[in-house]
Amino acid sequence: MIYARGLVKRFGEFTAVDGIDLDVAPGEAFGFLGPNGAGKSSTMRMIGCVSTPSGGELRILGKDPVRDGPAIRARLGVCPQTDNLDPDLHVFENLTTYARYFGIPRAEARRRATELLEFVQLTEKATSMVEPLSGGMKRRLSIARAMVNEPDLVLLDEPTTGLDPQARHLVWERLFRLKQRGVTLVLTTHYMDEAEQLCDRLVVMDGGKIVAEGSPRHLIDTYSTREVVELRFGDEAPSSYVDKLAGIGERLDPLPDRLLLYSADGDAAVSELHRRGFTPSSVLVRRSTLEDVFLILTGRTLVD
Amino acid sequence: MVTAILANRLVASPSRIGAVINRNVGALRSGPSYWLVLVSGFFEPVLYLFSIGIGVGQLIPSLTLGDRVMSYAQFVAPAMLAVSAMSGALAETTFNFFFKFKYVKTYEGVLATPVRPMEIALGELLWATIRGSLYTGGFLVVMIAMGLTTVGWAIVAFPATMLVGLAFGAVGMAVSTLIRGWQDFDLMFAGQFAMFLFSGTFSPVQDYPLGVEIVIGITPLYHAVELVRGITTGALSLGMLGNVAYLVAMGGLGVWLANRRMTKVLCT
Ligand SMILES: Nc1ncnc2c1ncn2[C@@H]1O[C@H](COP(=O)(O)OP(=O)(O)OP(=O)(O)O)[C@@H](O)[C@H]1O
Ligand SMILES: [Mg+2]
Numbered sequence: 001m002i003y004a005r006g007l008v009k010r011f012g013e014f015t016a017v018d019g020i021d022l023d024v025a026p027g028e029a030f031g032f033l034g035p036n037g038a039g040k041s042s043t044m045r046m047i048g049c050v051s052t053p054s055g056g057e058l059r060i061l062g063k064d065p066v067r068d069g070p071a072i073r074a075r076l077g078v079c080p081q082t083d084n085l086d087p088d089l090h091v092f093e094n095l096t097t098y099a100r101y102f103g104i105p106r107a108e109a110r111r112r113a114t115e116l117l118e119f120v121q122l123t124e125k126a127t128s129m130v131e132p133l134s135g136g137m138k139r140r141l142s143i144a145r146a147m148v149n150e151p152d153l154v155l156l157d158e159p160t161t162g163l164d165p166q167a168r169h170l171v172w173e174r175l176f177r178l179k180q181r182g183v184t185l186v187l188t189t190h191y192m193d194e195a196e197q198l199c200d201r202l203v204v205m206d207g208g209k210i211v212a213e214g215s216p217r218h219l220i221d222t223y224s225t226r227e228v229v230e231l232r233f234g235d236e237a238p239s240s241y242v243d244k245l246a247g248i249g250e251r252l253d254p255l256p257d258r259l260l261l262y263s264a265d266g267d268a269a270v271s272e273l274h275r276r277g278f279t280p281s282s283v284l285v286r287r288s289t290l291e292d293v294f295l296i297l298t299g300r301t302l303v304d
Numbered sequence: 305m306v307t308a309i310l311a312n313r314l315v316a317s318p319s320r321i322g323a324v325i326n327r328n329v330g331a332l333r334s335g336p337s338y339w340l341v342l343v344s345g346f347f348e349p350v351l352y353l354f355s356i357g358i359g360v361g362q363l364i365p366s367l368t369l370g371d372r373v374m375s376y377a378q379f380v381a382p383a384m385l386a387v388s389a390m391s392g393a394l395a396e397t398t399f400n401f402f403f404k405f406k407y408v409k410t411y412e413g414v415l416a417t418p419v420r421p422m423e424i425a426l427g428e429l430l431w432a433t434i435r436g437s438l439y440t441g442g443f444l445v446v447m448i449a450m451g452l453t454t455v456g457w458a459i460v461a462f463p464a465t466m467l468v469g470l471a472f473g474a475v476g477m478a479v480s481t482l483i484r485g486w487q488d489f490d491l492m493f494a495g496q497f498a499m500f501l502f503s504g505t506f507s508p509v510q511d512y513p514l515g516v517e518i519v520i521g522i523t524p525l526y527h528a529v530e531l532v533r534g535i536t537t538g539a540l541s542l543g544m545l546g547n548v549a550y551l552v553a554m555g556g557l558g559v560w561l562a563n564r565r566m567t568k569v570l571c572t
Contacts, residue, residue: 011572050415050571070317070418084413088331088338097330100323101417129335149417 001026001061001153001184002047008055009042009208016042018208019056024186026152029179031195031202032188033290035298038205040188041081044157047186048078061153074102077151081158081188083138085130091141092117092126095148102149109148116144119174136167143171147178154178156187160194172197192290206298216290223296224288225250227266231259231273234281241278248272253295260292316423324419324427325434345395346439349388350446356506357381369508372539381452382461382533383505388443389465389532390525391496392436393473398492401428402480411570421566425559429473436469437462453536461535464548468528471551474558475524481565499525504533524554 002024009017017039024030032040045051046058049065049072058065060072086094092113099109117123120140125133133141139159146154159175160168175198179185189195195202196216204212204219212219229249233241239254246252249263263269266285273280331338361376369379404410411424444458444465453461479492502516503509503525509517520526531547534540 048416050412052571070420073416074418076416078416080412080416082409084409086327086331086410086413087408088334088410089327090334093330093334097323097327098413098417100326101320101414101419103319103323103418145413 001028002030002186003059004056006056007043007046007053007058009039009046009051010054016208017046020203020205020208020210022203024184026184027179027182029175029185029187029198029200031199032186032205033190033192033195033202033294034188034205039208040205041157043205044081044155044186044188048076048155049073074149075152077146077149077154079139079142079146079154079156079159081161083142085138085141085145087130090127090129091122091133094130094141095145098145099148104149112148112150116147119147120144121170136163139163140167140171143174151183153184153186156185158188158190161190168194192294195290204294204297211297212293219293220288220290224292225262226264226288227262228286228288228292229261229263229266229269230282230284230286231261231280232257232282233259245273245278248276251296260295262288262292262296316420316426317418320419320423321427321430324414324424325431327414327427328431341395342435342438345392345435346388346442348391349384349439349443352387353377353381353384353443353446357384367508372537374537377450378452378537379508379533380506381447381450382536383503383529385440385443385447385461385465385536386468386525386528386532387500387505388439389436389468390472390528392439393432393469394476394496396432396435397428397473397476398480398489401477402483402489405480405566405569406485411566415570421570422559422563425477425562425566429470429477429555429559432473432476433466433469436473437466440465440469447536454538457536457538461532464531464535467548467551467555468532471524471528471554471558474555474562476558478558478561478565481562481569499523504529524550527551 002022004020004022006019006021007017008015008019020043032043034040042051046053046065047060049060049069052066061075063072065072086097089097095113095116096106096109099112100106104112117126120143122137122140122144125137130138130141139162143156143159146156156175160171163171172194175185179198185198187198199216201213201215202219203210212223214222231238231241237254238257238259241259242252242254245259245261249261249269251262253260253262261269270283270285357377357380361380364376366373367376367379414424415421441462444453444462447453448455448458483489483492502520503523504520505525509520509526512520527547527550531544531551534544
């Protein structure tokens with residue numbers, strides 16, 4: 001579905017995407033994970049054939065995006081990071097009008113619009129204008145709009161950012177259903193749980209480069225330890241404990257409010273801590289997550 | 305193969321252009337706000353015709369233009385007809401286009417579909433021309449009713465006003481892709497108003513000093529007025545081919561530039 005080698009995007013002097021390789025297979029759910037400015041959206045726009053690569057090789061659905069842009073876009077569904085729904089059209093008209101851009105006949109467009117509004121649970125809002133909709137409703141409408149041409153490949157740039165937990169779960173559930181239908185999904189996200197829930201495979205991007213690649217499980221196994229101990233010390237800055245705790249666990253990461261201690265066996269590490277006479281104000285042993293992988297790879301927390 | 309690629313790259317798809325026009329029809333279907341904008345645009349030139357053409361015309365018994373003698377209203381009416389073609393199309397490709405282009409990002413959504421910048425430009429331009437033509441069609445009916453032209457000449461004049469709308473719409477769109485913000489619109493409206501006053505609209509350009517006359521001869525509304533006035537007064541001349549050529553070139557240039565700028569700004 002997607003094949004990229006040494007893909008580059010430059011804006012003037014600035015390199016936003018710095019030579020990345022990608023292979024996405026049909027039916028796969030593929031994710032981009034990365035901090036702000038990592039180059040996720042720039043990559044998505046190149047895949048969506050609206051932004052011309054500055055270098056490298058890119059094939060989408062086996063075609064060249066520069067030469068066959070319209071033919072490729074006919075088979076893509078795109079949900080951009082910021083909604084660009086049409087404010088002059090009401091909800092239903094937003095979908096039917098969009099369908100017309102794909103050359104879908106009027107009657108068929110109406111049929112699909114009805115079905116899609118049902119799918120994203122916006123049927124009662126059909127004749128509402130876009131402006132008064134809540135952020136989550138707009139997002140769902142954007143997703144519905146991306147489905148209107150029954151695409152083979154769907155690109156979702158941060159599909160659930162800014163949604164409340166309930167709306168998020170609804171979107172996840174809908175995306176999961178698409179995946180079951182065999183639609184290939186490519187998404188970017190800041191949420192680890194989203195990546196773990198939806199993605200078969202993901203890449204972590206930082207500074208325009210891919211710094212890691214694999215399934216969520218694989219990434220956790222490769223880059224993190226099995227367990228993580230979160231320690232809080234009431235008085236002093238967590239960083240001041242890094243030297244004192246040296247030798248316990250495999251790695252220590254001081255965050256502003258807490259210290260992360262990576263260890264295959266969290267409980268053993270905690271015993272060792274107590275044996276050395278440290279008394280943290282709180283101790284939490286948990287399984288390692290993608291969030292930890294992210295922190296290790298980029299030195300940053302995800303949601304800032 | 306090569307020709308297929310060329311066709312793919314150069315020729316715009318009529319169905320996709322139609323889809324861009326359909327979007328504006330959809331806006332009409334979605335609520336009353338766009339209707340109000342459309343309807344209000346009709347009255348301005350009609351009001352000028354009544355106030356100046358008829359009102360001021362009472363003071364000027366008749367007017368000699370070359371070897372033709374006509375009433376002042378007959379002189380002013382075709383100019384207002386050209387103005388309504390111009391302002392109808394411009395309202396669409398400046399205000400509305402700029403808003404969609406710069407602020408609400410409508411076109412970014414459209415460009416994620418098979419539609420290309422050129423198809424957006426042509427679709428919006430055709431829609432603008434349709435809007436201008438609704439005004440000029442209505443205006444021609446008013447002119448016939450007032451005996452300012454004949455039905456026959458009105459039928460010939462109608463496509464000429466479409467050309468006027470197309471030419472101004474295209475240039476307006478090109479300008480909209482270049483301007484930075486609403487403050488630049490004031491400049492544009494000042495230019496539009498100056499043309500409105502001096503393009504042989506309310507008095508023959510021959511009455512101005514030669515230098516001024518030459519400057520006016522370069523500006524577009526002058527050519528539009530000359531063409532339309534020649535038709536509605538039934539005085540065709542060879543010079544009108546020059547007016548047509550001017551307007552065609554203006555439209556072509558506008559579309560070309562608009563397409564280039566849209567591609568540059570939206571497809572980065
Ligand atoms: N049109 C543009 N012109 C100039 N610079 C740009 C443009 N678009 C993006 N950039 C720059 O490219 C870099 C990558 O941006 P991009 O939007 O791809 O990041 P991202 O990973 O999507 O970030 P976020 O998580 O904040 O959405 C940023 O530094 C950004 O400022
Ligand atoms: Mg982004």
